[in-house]
Amino acid sequence: MIKNIGGYVITALTICVLLYASLSSNETLDLSKYSTQGLELNYTVSDESDYSDALLASNDTEELFSPYLGKTFVGFKEALAFKESRGNYFTVNNFGYLGKYQFGKETLKMIGIHNPKNFLNNPALQEKAFIANAERNKWILRRDIKNFVGKRINGIVITESGILAAAHLAGPGSVKKYLRSYGIDNFADGFGTTVHYYMKRFSGYDTSFVKPNRKAKAV
Template identity: 75%
Template sequence: MVRNIASYVTLTLTILTLLYVSFNSNETIDLSRYSTEGLDLNYTVSIDPDENDDLQASNNSDFVYSPYLGKSFIGFKEALAFKESGGNYFSVNTYGYLGKYQFGASTLKLIGIHNPDSFLKDPELQEKAFIANAARNKWILRRDIKNFVGKRINGVIVTESGILAAAHLAGPGSVKKYLRSYGLDNFADGYGTTIYHYMKRFSGYDTSFVEPDQKAKAI
C-alpha cells in the first residue's frame, strides 16, 4: 500500500515538473540562422507578381518544371513555356491561344497545322510546332540577328534567344520594327507584355540548336 502511494506521488511530481518547465521556458528558436541570404539560387525564370497571365487552363498538365536546366536550349523552351502557360499542354487563354507555348491559329497554319483542336490534344505535335516556329522565325530574322546581337537596346544586351523569344510573343515583323527603331516601336500583347520584356527575360540562352528554315513545318 505504501509503495503504491509513493509511486503515485512520484508520478504526480514528475508531471508537475514537466508542466512547470514547459510553461516557464524562455528558449526561442533563432530563425535568422536559416536565411538564404548570400546563396546563389539557380532560378531560370524570375517571378513577376504584377504580370497578368490570365489563363483558362485545365488541370490535366503532365508538366514538371525544373529550375536547373540552365541556359541550354531545353532551358530556353521550358522557361518560355512556363511563362506562356505554366507549362500546361492543355491551356487556352482568354484570347484563344493554345497549348504549352500559346500558339494562335494563324501561326499554326504557317507551320502546317490546320486543326487547332487536335493540336491542343497532342503534346508531341506542340513540341514540334515550337521547333518549327523558332526555325522559321530565325530564318526571317537572320539579318537582324547578325546586325543586332551584342548591341544594347533600352539597356538590354540583344541576344539571339531574346530575339527568338520576342518573335514567339509578337511575331518576327514586330521584332524587326523593335530592333530597327532601337526600341522605340515596342509591341505589347493583350496582357501588356512587351518585346522589351521578353528580350530581357529570355536573354543569353543557347539557341544554336535551332536551324534557320524558311519552310519549316511541324507536320
C-alpha cells in the same frame, strides 16, 4: 520541418528505451507490442544549396523554374512555356491562344497545322510546332540577329534567344520594328507584355540548336 524533427526525436527515444529495456532485463522483449503505425517516417530534407541557381536571372518569383536546365535550349523552351501557360499543354487563354506555348491559329497554319483541336490534345505535336516556329522565325530574322546581337537597346544587351522569344510573343515583324527603331516601336500583346520584356527575360540562352528554315513545318 519542426514536425519532422520532432518525429525523429520521438522515434530515436523510443529505440533507446527499447534497447535499454532489452539489455537490462533477462526477459525476452515482445516487439509485437510496439508499432510505427501512424508515425511519419518518409522524410524529405531539402538541400537549400539547390536553390542558389534557381532564379534564372530573374527576381520575379513566378519565374522560378528548374535550376537544372540552366541556359540550355531545353531551359529556354521550358522557361518560355512556363511564362506562356505554366507549361500546360491543354490550356486555351481568353484570346484563343492554344497549348503549352500559346500558339495562335494563323501561326499554326503557317507551320502546317490546320486542326486546332488535334493540336491541343497532342503534346508531341506542340513540341514539334515550337521547334518549327523557332526555325522559321530565325530564318526571317537572320539578318537582324547578325546585325543586332551584342548591341545594347533600352538598357539590355540583345541576344539571339531574346530575339527568338520576342518573335514567339509578337511575331518576327514586330521584332524587326523594335530592333530597327532601337526600341521605340515596342509592341505589347493583349496582356501588356512587351517585346522589350521578352528580350530581357529570355536573354542569354543557347539557341544554336535552332537552324534557320524558311519552310519549316511541324507536320
